[in-house]
Amino acid sequence: MQNIIETHDLTFHFRGKKNAVTGLNLNVPQGSIYGFLGPNGAGKTTTIRMLAGLLFPKRGIVKMFGNNISTHKRYARSHSSTMIEEPTAYKHLTGRENLEILCKAGMFDKTQIDQVLRTVNLFEDRHRKVSGYSMGMKQRLGIAGALLPNPELFILDEPTNGLDPQGMFEIRELIVDLNKKEGKTIFISSHLLGEIEKMCTHVGIIHQGKGIFEGSMDELALMAHATKLFRLETSEPQKAESILKDRYNTKLTHDKLVEIQPADSTDQYNAIKMLINQNIEVYQAFTIKNNLEELFIQVTDEGQNK
Numbered sequence: 103m104q105n106i107i108e109t110h111d112l113t114f115h116f117r118g119k120k121n122a123v124t125g126l127n128l129n130v131p132q133g134s135i136y137g138f139l140g141p142n143g144a145g146k147t148t149t150i151r152m153l154a155g156l157l158f159p160k161r162g163i164v165k166m167f168g169n170n171i172s173t174h175k176r177y178a179r180s181h182s183s184t185m186i187e188e189p190t191a192y193k194h195l196t197g198r199e200n201l202e203i204l205c206k207a208g209m210f211d212k213t214q215i216d217q218v219l220r221t222v223n224l225f226e227d228r229h230r231k232v233s234g235y236s237m238g239m240k241q242r243l244g245i246a247g248a249l250l251p252n253p254e255l256f257i258l259d260e261p262t263n264g265l266d267p268q269g270m271f272e273i274r275e276l277i278v279d280l281n282k283k284e285g286k287t288i289f290i291s292s293h294l295l296g297e298i299e300k301m302c303t304h305v306g307i308i309h310q311g312k313g314i315f316e317g318s319m320d321e322l323a324l325m326a327h328a329t330k331l332f333r334l335e336t337s338e339p340q341k342a343e344s345i346l347k348d349r350y351n352t353k354l355t356h357d358k359l360v361e362i363q364p365a366d367s368t369d370q371y372n373a374i375k376m377l378i379n380q381n382i383e384v385y386q387a388f389t390i391k392n393n394l395e396e397l398f399i400q401v402t403d404e405g406q407n408k
């Protein structure tokens with residue numbers, strides 16, 4: 103599968119500040135819904151501004167459709183569409199009038215406007231002023247603007263930010279439809295793993311400007327499985343930790359539970375046996391449900407320790 107976006111060693115810092123993005127390598131397959139996941143301040147918007155050609159990398163390159171965008175800017179621009187953070191619109195104009203202005207500015211086909219309004223479910227409200235739109239409607243109008251040029255690739259920066267659950271659901275439906283029915287590749291950033299899990303085929307995780315994971319959703323799930331944790335509540339947590347440390351990757355949690363990473367259930371059984379043999383009482387032993395949220399906390403924790 104061909105990559106629609108590739109970055110190599112992408113790096114940027116704002117004047118006088120430490121790097122906002124460091125050595126980032128992204129591989130976004132054609133036809134994917136790629137979730138670009140990271141907590142607030144991780145460097146998502148900065149990365150997206152570089153993808154859109156709005157910021158110049160201090161180091162590294164961005165390839166789009168196989169070409170370096172610094173030498174093929176026009177091609178990249180005309181085949182992709184970017185919506186960054188909260189989209190802006192003229193509030194005293196109607197939704198439709200806003201799209202008419204965009205068409206004029208970008209020389210897009212005006213006859214598309216109504217179709218695009220239907221796609222984002224704003225057709226009924228097209229003659230209302232944007233000042234009376236809800237947050238979700240404004241967000242959908244922003245997406246409508248990005249749809250006008252009918253590009254192959256959409257780059258959406260936190261399009262569900264600030265929306266209520268219904269608004270988030272509608273945007274997700276829209277994104278999945280664009281991908282499934284029209285074959286568009288969609289690169290979408292979010293700080294919510296739950297959002298990414300619900301709609302994406304691939305994921306890249308960024309933390310403090312660095313890429314810490316990239317792969318398919320299945321690979322992420324596999325990794326989550328591989329990092330299963332086993333926790334023990336004991337009479338002597340410190341002693342228990344020092345006993346298990348020799349054999350397992352061990353740590354003591356804030357609430358004084360001893361945590362190990364077992365390879366299988368024999369490991370779990372042996373850990374309990376080792377403690378009991380040393381006269382440590384084991385009150386409780388449990389495996390942590392390994393959902394992706396847990397993994398996300400783990401990977402971001404690890405990122406922080408680097």
Ligand SMILES: Nc1ncnc2c1ncn2[C@@H]1O[C@H](COP(=O)(O)OP(=O)(O)O)[C@@H](O)[C@H]1O
Binds near residue numbers: 116146147
């Ligand atoms: N215009 C700016 N000037 C200085 N620092 C900035 C600017 N924009 C973002 N940053 C800093 O760069 C880092 C990454 O920010 P950003 O890319 O906006 O993260 P995200 O979109 O993941 O929340 C943060 O530390 C942020 O404070």
Ligand SMILES: [Mg+2]
Binds near residue numbers: 146148259
């Ligand atoms: Mg941002």
